[in-house]
Structures are given as structure tokens and as C-alpha cells.
Amino acid sequence: MSDDSSTSENSISLRGRLLLASPGLSDGTFDHSVIMLDEHSAAEGAHGTIINHPTGTTVGELLTDPDFAPLRNLPIHRGGPLSAGELTFSCFSMVDGHSLVHRASISAQTAADLISAGEHIVRATIGHSAWSPGQLENELKRNTWITLKPSNELLAMEHDVSLWKNLLKGISPYHHLLSQAPQNPFLN
Secondary structure, three states, X not given: OEOOOOOOHHHOOOOOOEEEEOOOOOXXXXXXXXXXXXXXXXXXXXXXXXXXXXXXXXXXXXXXXXXXXXXXXXXXXXXXXXXXXXEEEEEEEEEOOOEEEEEEEEOHHHHHHHHHHOOOEEEEEEEEEEEOOOHHHHHHHOOOEEEEOOOHHHHHOOOOOHHHHHHHHOOOHHHHHHHHOOOOHHHO
């Protein structure tokens, strides 16, 4: 499941890939984070959303209009440290029965329609994550992130803190060991 690329650094695009925080990245915001990258280029930077940090609140607590009733019970996730007061919607869906697609920044009405149709997984997030040009590439060189091509299995997994561990352990035996490491190994 690991995504290795042999093209030059300037031409690599990680758009549509997942970023798994390295076990050493324990700064609170990105600790055990799984990020869906919606945009990425060396020249423009990157933009994505953390998909596994639920806030414990639902959309119904923020949007009370009856038009948004299908969204009422949708959990809100913390998408990242930027624009932390902005609620956005996205969806995961299958294309041709085997390709996973993530559509970012869909409208609340589109999100409600997709939930009613029942064929998509809709996510609500507050905030997002972003990197300036070259920043993500530098973080990847320092092994801050593990890149992963999302598989269809992502749709069946819980998008909570367990997602990081479940994805990490499926990459390789080494990554499986990393997934089992305690939150703070110095406390052992």
C-alpha cells in the first residue's frame, strides 16, 4: 500500500494521496493524523484535510435549517489548524467500482443530497491543512509523513483516531511495528 514514486521531485504530485503522520510527529494538531491531499504541486504547495480527528459535535448543532436535516447527525472532524471557524463538506465515492475519489469543498446542499442518495461517504470538517511551495517536500525528506495511495478499504474503516493505526499497520511489517508503538515511548 505504500506509494513509492521514481519521478523527479519537481514533477511529483501527491494529489489524491493520504499523508500519515510519522509516529514521531506528536504536536497535537497532526498527532496520529491521516490527511487527504486535495491539491499538491512543488510550485503551488499543498492543501488537504485531516479525516480522522472527530470533534464530538455534529452538523445539526451548527446548521439548524430544515433544508439540512439529512446532515443533522453527520459528525464534524477537525480538518486542520487553518480556517478553524470554517465548516466545509467533502465526499468519498467509488468510480467504476474500483477507484476511490475524494471531492473537496462541496456545498451543504450537495452534501445533503449525497447523504440522501446513500452512495457516498460525506464528511464535515472545520479547518484545513496547507503547505507553502516546497514545505511538504522538505517535510517528506525529513520523514515527517508517510504517503499512501488510498484503497477502497478506506470507505469501510472508521474515520477516527484508529484509522491512523489501521492504515499504518497494513503498509509493511516495519510499519505494523510502528503502529504498535506507545504514544510516548519514554513513559514505558
